[in-house]
Amino acid sequence: AQSVTQPDIHITVSEGASLELRCNYSYGATPYLFWYVQSPGQGLQLLLKYFSGDTLVQGIKGFEAEFKRSQSSFNLRKPSVHWSDAAEYFCAVGAQERSDMRFGAGTRLTVKP
Amino acid sequence: DVKVTQSSRYLVKRTGEKVFLECVQDMDHENMFWYRQDPGLGLRLIYFSYDVKMKEKGDIPEGYSVSREKKERFSLILESASTNQTSMYLCASRPYLGQGSGANVLTFGAGSRLTVL
Known part of the structure; x- marks a missing residue:
């Protein structure tokens, strides 16, 4: 079965610092990978997605993620964090052969002034 | 823009009551999903439907059922x-x-917060 692991429950970074949120997946076929963000009291918004091709994908709000098949990882990065990035981030995995989609437990990001 | 509308934003029910959560989408999508979100557990898949009258169990279907009689509507019961x-x-x-x-x-609805007393 598909599964997604986000090892970090909570991360705190200073504003202006770089950010990396980790995501590992388990799936036998080629996965489709996603990052979603949920700001406090808001719905989930797609940040970026990977289907195939270039393993470094760019998303909205200055985020990027890199797919590493050998490590079964899809880590999210941002070079300089803004206070408005404080939110919960979810990694998700799907696949062309399947209809379902699984999410990780989420990483809550706190941004210090 | 695709809209996914969940009929109730907040519900309070009593133990033993039958509860219906309704979801309607307006873009002719084939696939629809129900997740529950709990702190520290993320989103867990309850059921999904890949077409009208078709459904599959997700990871936590116990205590829930679903109905999809029309393409645009997916109900959690x-x-x-x-x-x-x-x-x-x-x-x-x-x-x-x-x-x-x-x-x-996936396009998500705003969510329905259910409290069972």
């Missing part, structure tokens, strides 16, 4: 609500599974 079903419920939809810029991207 709690036959006899229990306190451990207090949670945020999220509905989502997406186009038919396949390659392409829109395929496989």
Whole structure:
């Protein structure tokens, strides 16, 4: 079965610092990978997605993620964090052969002034 | 823009009540999903539907059932609500599974926060 692991429950970074949120997946076929963000009291918004091709994908709000098949990882990065990035981030995995989609437990990001 | 509308934003029910959570999407999507979101557990898949009258269990279907009689509507039913079903419920939809810029991207509703007393 598909599964997604986000090892970090909570991360705190200073504003202006770089950010990396980790995501590992388990799936036998080629996965489709996603990052979603949920700001406090808001719905989930797609940040970026990977289907195939270039393993470094760019998303909205200055985020990027890199797919590493050998490590079964899809880590999210941002070079300089803004206070408005404080939110919960979810990694998700799907696949062309399947209809379902699984999410990780989420990483809550706190941004210090 | 695709809209996924969940009929109730907040509900308070009593233990043993039958609860219906309704979800409607307006973009002719084939796939629809119900998740529950709990702190520290993320989104867990309850049921999904890949077409009208078709459904599959997700990871936590116990205590829930679903109905999809029309393409645009996907209902989650709690036959006899229990306190451990207090949670945020999220509905989502997406186009038919396949390659392409829109395929496989879920669009979520705003959520329904259910409290069972």
